[in-house]
Amino acid sequence: MERGGRLFQRRRVCRFCHEKMPIDFKDIGLLRNFLTERGRIVPRRISGNCMGHQRELTIAIKRARSIAMLAFAEER
Numbered sequence: 776m777e778r779g780g781r782l783f784q785r786r787r788v789c790r791f792c793h794e795k796m797p798i799d800f801k802d803i804g805l806l807r808n809f810l811t812e813r814g815r816i817v818p819r820r821i822s823g824n825c826m827g828h829q830r831e832l833t834i835a836i837k838r839a840r841s842i843a844m845l846a847f848a849e850e851r
Contacts, residue, residue, distance in 0.1 A: 787823025791831075798831045800838040806845060809836070814848045 791798060800806070809817045809824075809832055816836055819829040839845040 789823060789825040789828055791828040792825055798828065798835050800835040800842075801844070803839065803844055806832070806836050806839055810845070812849060814846055 790796070798805075809822055811817060816833055819826065822829070824832060836845060840847050
């Protein structure tokens, strides 16, 4: 099943909708799954989150950064 010359991959399911888990800014282990090795937030098209949960996740990451639980950027 090809679409436009590329292999078609199934759309990822939103992890938070599927497992009914809350997003908490104090859960650093969960938030780190949605950051790149450079400390950037993984986009929705890659992570597979729905729009509402991606927005909540972004706010939680920014809150954790502001109280120094997460780094703004990783050291090189």
